[in-house]
Amino acid sequence: MITTAVEQIVSVGLGEIHVASEAGMVLMALGLGSCVGVAVYDPQARVGGMAHVVLPAPLDPAAPISAKFATVAVPELLERVERLGAERQRLVCKIAGGAQVLQTAASRHNFRIGERNIEAVNAALAEVGVLPSAQDCGGKTGRSLQLAIHSGRVAVKRLGRDWEPL
Amino acid sequence: MSTTFLLSRPQMTRLQGLASAAVGEVSRGLTEMFSAAVAVTALHVRVVELSEVPSLVGSPELEVVAVYLIAEGELPAQLLLLMEYPTALELCDILLELPSGTTEALGEMEESALGEVGNIVGSFFLNSLAESVGVHLPITPPTIAADMAGAAIGIALTEVAMFADEAVVIDANFEHQGRRLPAWFMAFPHPDQLRAALDKGTF
Numbered sequence: 001m002i003t004t005a006v007e008q009i010v011s012v013g014l015g016e017i018h019v020a021s022e023a024g025m026v027l028m029a030l031g032l033g034s035c036v037g038v039a040v041y042d043p044q045a046r047v048g049g050m051a052h053v054v055l056p057a058p059l060d061p062a063a064p065i066s067a068k069f070a071t072v073a074v075p076e077l078l079e080r081v082e083r084l085g086a087e088r089q090r091l092v093c094k095i096a097g098g099a100q101v102l103q104t105a106a107s108r109h110n111f112r113i114g115e116r117n118i119e120a121v122n123a124a125l126a127e128v129g130v131l132p133s134a135q136d137c138g139g140k141t142g143r144s145l146q147l148a149i150h151s152g153r154v155a156v157k158r159l160g161r162d163w164e165p166l
Numbered sequence: 167m168s169t170t171f172l173l174s175r176p177q178m179t180r181l182q183g184l185a186s187a188a189v190g191e192v193s194r195g196l197t198e199m200f201s202a203a204v205a206v207t208a209l210h211v212r213v214v215e216l217s218e219v220p221s222l223v224g225s226p227e228l229e230v231v232a233v234y235l236i237a238e239g240e241l242p243a244q245l246l247l248l249m250e251y252p253t254a255l256e257l258c259d260i261l262l263e264l265p266s267g268t269t270e271a272l273g274e275m276e277e278s279a280l281g282e283v284g285n286i287v288g289s290f291f292l293n294s295l296a297e298s299v300g301v302h303l304p305i306t307p308p309t310i311a312a313d314m315a316g317a318a319i320g321i322a323l324t325e326v327a328m329f330a331d332e333a334v335v336i337d338a339n340f341e342h343q344g345r346r347l348p349a350w351f352m353a354f355p356h357p358d359q360l361r362a363a364l365d366k367g368t369f
Contacts (some may be wrong), residue, residue: 014219014327015216030316032316032317033313033318054320054327058328066331068216101317101321102309103309141314141317142318144227159313
């Protein structure tokens with residue numbers, strides 16, 4: 001754990017976004033495989049948020065809006081932290097995930113899905129003018145991502161290892 | 167936010183019946199394979215929010231070995247056999263006829279043995295389903311990964327996630343000679359084709 005004052009751990013599940021301004025809160029995306037976790041934090045406002053991106057973009061642009069897609073999750077995450085008082089130009093962004101968990105994939109939508117998720121998240125962040133200052137992406141194994149709201153510290157954990165700062 | 171595709175009550179009832187018969191066949195297949203009573207228990211057929219699916223096995227950070235198969239054809243589905251890492255090693259000992267505690271890591275031979283377990287589970291399940299529904303359901307060769315449960319389940323969910331914010335989940339546990347194993351079978355059928363098959367009413 002990267003904080004000694006945790007009051008509440010909030011799990012950010014597949015396709016979810018959580019934002020927080022309460023000092024004791026820690027946001028966690030657990031077991032990210034091909035999914036990408038996006039953490040943003042405003043150190044001045046002490047406001048942060050996390051998105052758990054599952055897929056790059058909907059096949060049908062007219063499909064219902066869902067935060068499981070990078071194209072939706074990234075702008076929505078920013079909008080929600082801004083509503084809590086964050087300012088875009090102060091945001092620190094870090095991302096993790098996008099592993100190629102399986103070495104073969106026979107289905108259409110998980111072909112190179114980790115890699116495509118990383119590309120889509122980076123493109124969506126570039127679109128809104130927020131570039132990640134650090135990322136732990138790719139590889140072959142899953143990881144977890146956490147963001148402590150009181151400090152803005154972001155950490156990543158891989159299977160069988162402890163949390164390491166990102 | 168949800169693009170809910172809840173199954174109707176009659177559809178759910180039909181699916182329950184099909185899944186129940188199919189896991190009975192899986193029990194038969196595994197019992198033959200291990201020459202010991204292996205039962206598939208605690209069958210659930212449910213509609214679950216995508217965000218909640220990884221928690222069905224406990225923690226998404228649980229270290230598991232996942233055998234991943236894909237059913238193709240008229241009723242596509244993603245199938246997963248998950249087992250806690252020590253259980254996977256234990257199964258390798260049994261399958262490779264080694265003294266208990268011999269297997270300490272997964273190499274090519276061990277992965278092949280576990281893939282064969284996945285094949286039995288997947289093919290017995292799908293054959294039963296295919297026979298009941300009257301369709302052909304070819305299955306891909308197994309792919310194996312040792313990782314966090316959340317990572318393994320997440321990749322299996324990408325196919326249904328493209329179309330819905332919820333998944334139809336068929337999941338069950340295993341018992342070996344009366345002892346519950348920390349292992350799970352999960353199937354995520356493709357929503358549209360599943361509803362079409364269930365609405366045929368030919369079974």
